[in-house]
Amino acid sequence: MFDELKEECGVFGISLKNPSEDVMYNMYMGLFSLQHRGQESCGVAYFDDKSNIQVVKSAGLVAEKLLPQLPQNYPCTAAIGHVRYSTTGSAGLINAQPLLFKCNKGEIAIANNGQLPNYDILKEELIANGAIFQTSSDSEILIHLMSNTPGNDFESSLISSIKKLDGAFSTLVMGDKNKIIAFKDPYGFKPLAYGKLGDQGYVFSSETAALNILGVTDIKFLEPGELIICENGEIKQKLHYSDKKKASQCVFELVYFARPDSSVFSESVHQFRFNSGRMLAKNRKKDTDIVISVPDSGNIAALGFSRESGIPFDMGLMRNHYTGRTFIRTTQKQREEAVKIKLNPIKSVIEGKTISIVDDSIVRGTTSKKIIKMLRDAGAKEIHMYLSSPEVLGCCYYGINTPTTKELISTNHTPEEIAKIIGADSVTFLRLEDLRACLKDPDSFCYACFNQDYPIKKI
């Protein structure tokens, strides 16, 4: 499923007690570790030696495009950063984050992961009252709400403005000369963690893998509706700014988006995927010769499947990690070859075998069809496809880029029909109750793309 759903963004931030040249290096390391969450653009905002905010942004990848622009040997105390794949707003550099604004509350930079389903309505209201938008990113709404709040107080205007937003957001804001403020929406859709960088200060990140790499300790997860004010490397205040809502953490972070070496929402991604593979194996159609995965998204669930079933795991497909962004494919032949650039079957593993193949999900089914054909061409005798999530039946309005409902293969077809369409001998989805059984606190998650029970309705 490696090219069918897209995560919107990742955020990363640092606040230290004393200026350090390490801030830029650590920002680079953090954003590089979150690159899988967005590859369209990236950026860093930092306080300069006069406590003004400077921003460096670029289209493209962190190592290739951002690193050469970051100031070298530049001591500073705080910075926030962002990697982006656009959902709301166009992909142009103008929408690349962090966004920087000057208003009656001073300079404010914002890095956000999420989406506001009712963005259009809020924007129309603000424009009717005279607001002029600089970008088409929904994150800009917050700045307009802040500047419309009477008075000059940065913190209170931020808190009262967040209360007016309804949607999915895990956000880092910097302003008021030396503050970084981290907050999550009251449903807690998107992950955000933080911890201590020795005795120097605090680091915030969408995923814990980026914190582990820097040696961050005492890692905690922001709770739904929580807000943390960090100033000069110290946590000045923690508060819950909203009434309690039913927690609706995105379960797809665990199924697909987050790195397996991360924990999100206090859940180990690796453990969740391993358990979901075990659950799938309990409902297996038959004992095949081998279990293989669609790398990388199916690797860990396939291991769990193998451990539970006793069927040996093998690497039947090899993934090329260096494909990056390939050129636009204009002919049908080029489009068909696109999957082959990324995945190639290992004939000696596949030929003459009955195979169970594990992937995380099927969205449109186009990629799965190409993979099954590759395996047939490599001599597979039987192919049984297992998905470590239930059928995707609805779009996401909370920061995951999904095709339209019409394009989702499961909205119009049974698993038996899907097997025929993609050329497999059978297709088995993880049942929703089995997915829930893999979680420590299943009632605190959103499953709307599986059961269409949307925590916030799109107007």
Ligand code: SF4
């Ligand atoms: S609808 Fe699906 S992808 Fe969107 S937040 Fe809910 S679980 Fe995540």
